[in-house]
Amino acid sequence: MSTQAERFAEIYAATYEQILGYAMRRCEIPEDAADIVAETYATAWRRADRLPDGDEARLWLYGVARNTLANHRRGQLRRQQRSAELNVDLADLYSRTPDSSVELGAIARTFRELNDDDRELLSLVAWEGLDHAQIATVLGVSRNAVRIRLHRARKRFSRALSKAGVTAHNLAMESA
């Protein structure tokens, strides 16, 4: 294995579960999540010279995964089938997923109906546990922009929740 491939394999092993988690939390079906993970790492390999080290690699990969997901959603009909074994693994993981996560009815629906940018910002905080600086790296924007956008996203989400008659005090909308 070349030095470049060894380095890539190390980063892959260190980040795979987090990138898989990112994709699974945003895709309704396992085949879509498998596509996102496969395409994210295929893209990372093509740009291996730009893949940073350490925790920066994870943030960079979140950014690639985010773009991959956006492209995927724009072209739902062009599903790639480059990862049959991965599909099997993920189908198994999805079947083990507890149903309780979709029982939050009104909150889930309100959250799903936020615009993509707001939902992604709030997800990066609540699901990936990122702080402002890390989100700024993922999105390729300034920390101030993240602060402003998060503020707006929280406001809009709170308003939408109130409209849906939901009072929720423990929503993880603040950075850890």
Next chain:
Amino acid sequence: MNELRQLARVGDEDLAGQASGAGARALLASIIAEEPVKEPRRRPWKRLATAGVVTAALAAAVVLGPSILNTPGSATSYANAAMDIKLENGMWVARIKDPFADPAKYEEAFHAVGLEVKLQLEPASPRKVGEIFQFGTGGDVGEQTTIGFDSDPKDCKITDPECTLVLTLSQNASGAWIKAGRPAKPDEPYSNSSQATQKDGSLAGYEVEDKQVSEVVAEVERRGLKVVYQIVEPQPDGGHGMNPNAQSAPVGQDWWVWDAEEAQLGVVRLLVSKEHVIRK
């Protein structure tokens, strides 16, 4: 209990050990078996010269009147001046012939094939043309409805006569509502927020953050653009907020810029505050 965290299908901790699973190993092997050849650069959406060009291009493609007269819901295709919809490979494929049409025309076409779908196309900054801003579905929680929006041919310029926005919907899409980006007319404000300093943005290559209004306005004007403002105000809780109804207050040349967004064609919105806020 944390409701938002509970919405997550899985936590990273639930996936421990997956990196050494068969699927993960097979994927890694298939990826590094190929040489890391750089991918060709994708052609980005180009800024529209004028929306008039778009209108003319699309008008050329307009076919007047419904082409198929069927009772609502029985047709597998329908066309009017605004949209052409067909069932293809088990998915509804709706080609937007006139992105400036009355939304009722889109509803008419959806209704004709038995879909109750609302499509609202809103003026968008060039990067967001052809993207879905928001959507909702009428299905039950857990049921999957597929909605896709793209250009055809892929990544074409919307100013080209052959370039069309295409919406794809699964057959269970009734009840869905979709808000998506269309090209903006010259005097229309964008309904999305898009950072002007991004690549391909109006202020691409320029940093606005932590600069004073006078300095940023000089650059904006140098680029032949106009400025509007949104004022960021301190909040009692220590954060900062914006009141969209109180944005006419005079902005001083010595105020500080937080960010710059695309407001409309040729206009940039600066987010400013009177005090200089030190970043944490």
